[in-house]
Amino acid sequence: MTRPDILMTAPMHPAAAARLDQRFALHRLWEQDDPEAFLRSHGAVIRGIATSTLYGRVDDTLFARLPALEIVASFGVGYDNVDAEVAATRGIVVTNTPGVLDEEVADFTIGLLLATIRRLPQAERFLREGRWPHGPFPLSPTLRGRRVGILGLGGIGKAIARRLEGFDVAIAYHGRTRQEAVAYPWHPTPVALAAACDTLIAILPGNAATRHIVDAAVLKALGPNGVFVNVARGSVVDGEALASALEDGTILAAGLDVFEDEPNVPPALLTSRNAVLLPHIGSASEYTRAAMGALVADNLMAWFENGHALTPVAETRF
Numbered sequence: 001m002t003r004p005d006i007l008m009t010a011p012m013h014p015a016a017a018a019r020l021d022q023r024f025a026l027h028r029l030w031e032q033d034d035p036e037a038f039l040r041s042h043g044a045v046i047r048g049i050a051t052s053t054l055y056g057r058v059d060d061t062l063f064a065r066l067p068a069l070e071i072v073a074s075f076g077v078g079y080d081n082v083d084a085e086v087a088a089t090r091g092i093v094v095t096n097t098p099g100v101l102d103e104e105v106a107d108f109t110i111g112l113l114l115a116t117i118r119r120l121p122q123a124e125r126f127l128r129e130g131r132w133p134h135g136p137f138p139l140s141p142t143l144r145g146r147r148v149g150i151l152g153l154g155g156i157g158k159a160i161a162r163r164l165e166g167f168d169v170a171i172a173y174h175g176r177t178r179q180e181a182v183a184y185p186w187h188p189t190p191v192a193l194a195a196a197c198d199t200l201i202a203i204l205p206g207n208a209a210t211r212h213i214v215d216a217a218v219l220k221a222l223g224p225n226g227v228f229v230n231v232a233r234g235s236v237v238d239g240e241a242l243a244s245a246l247e248d249g250t251i252l253a254a255g256l257d258v259f260e261d262e263p264n265v266p267p268a269l270l271t272s273r274n275a276v277l278l279p280h281i282g283s284a285s286e287y288t289r290a291a292m293g294a295l296v297a298d299n300l301m302a303w304f305e306n307g308h309a310l311t312p313v314a315e316t317r318f
Ligand code: NDP
Pocket: 077, 078, 079, 098, 099, 101, 105, 151, 152, 153, 154, 155, 156, 157, 174, 175, 176, 177, 178, 203, 204, 205, 206, 209, 210, 231, 232, 233, 257, 258, 280, 281, 282, 283, 284
C-alpha cells in the first residue's frame, strides 16, 4: 500500500504521531533544518496536514504551496487556526476534534469559575508568601445566589450547564438561535444576557462574527458584582475594555484561559489582582489530549481509506 505524505506542522500527542508514522510518510515540519526549503522540495507530494493552534494559521498561502492537499486534520474543536472557507473553495476537507473534550473542558471551566470567585490562586499565594500568621485571608465573593449566563450553549456549554445545575445557580444563555429543546431562558443579544446575569461564561467559537462580542457594553451590563470567565478564544473579548473594566470596578473579576495574542498576555492583565490567568489549558489533560490526537489520526486514516472524514467542520461537509 502506498503511504500518503502527511505534513505535521507542530508537535502533537506522541501516541497520535506514532500511529500516523505507521500508516503514512509523516513529515515533521518543525524538525526540518529549513522548513521553507522543505515546503519547496516536498510541497507537491503532501496530501494531508495534521495541525494545531501551536502552528500559525493554515490558510491560502500554505494551500497554494501544496497542490495535492486533500485534508487538513486540526487538533482541537476550535478551528480558527485554519481558513476553512478557503479550504472549501479548493475542495480541501477540514476536520476538528469535537465531543471528545467536552466533559474535560466543562470540568475545567467550573474549576476556573470557582478559583476566580473564591480567589483560590490569590489565597494560595498568600499562604506561600508566609502572610497567614499575620492574619486571615480576606473574605471572598461567592457563587451562592449567582445568575450564570452561558455565551455559546453548544457541546461544551451544555456540559458546563449540567454541572452548574448541581451548584444550584440560575442558568441562562445566548446563541444566535433559541434552542427549542433547552429550558434555560434564552436572551437575544450578549448585552441582554449580561444584563440578566452577574456571571458570564464565554464558550463559543472564535471567528469574525464573534470578534469582541464581549465588549465594553456587555461588561457594563454585567455590572460591579460581575464575573467574566473566558474559555472560548481570546478574540471574543475586547481586551482593552476588559482590562479597564477590571481596573475601574466595572466588573468584579475575570477568569481567563485564552488570550488574543497567545502566548503573550497583556501587561494590564498580568498585574490585575482580580484576574485569574491560565495558559490555555482547558482540554490539556493527558487523557483528553490523547483522545483528541486519536481523532486527528482517525480522521486522516478514514479519509485515505474510504474518502470519508469522520468529523468534517461545517464549511467542508461536501
Ligand atoms: P459547538 O459548536 O458545539 O458550540 C458553539 C456554540 O456557540 C453554539 O451553541 C452556537 O450557537 C454558539 N455560537 C456560534 N457562533 C455564535 C455567534 N456568532 N454568536 C453567538 N453564539 C454563537 O462548540 P463547542 O462547544 O465544542 O466549543 C466552543 C468553542 O470553545 C470552540 O470553538 C473553541 O474555540 C473553544 N474551546 C476552548 C478550549 C480551551 O482550551 N479553552 C477547549 C475547547 C474548546 P448558535 O449556533 O445558536 O449561535
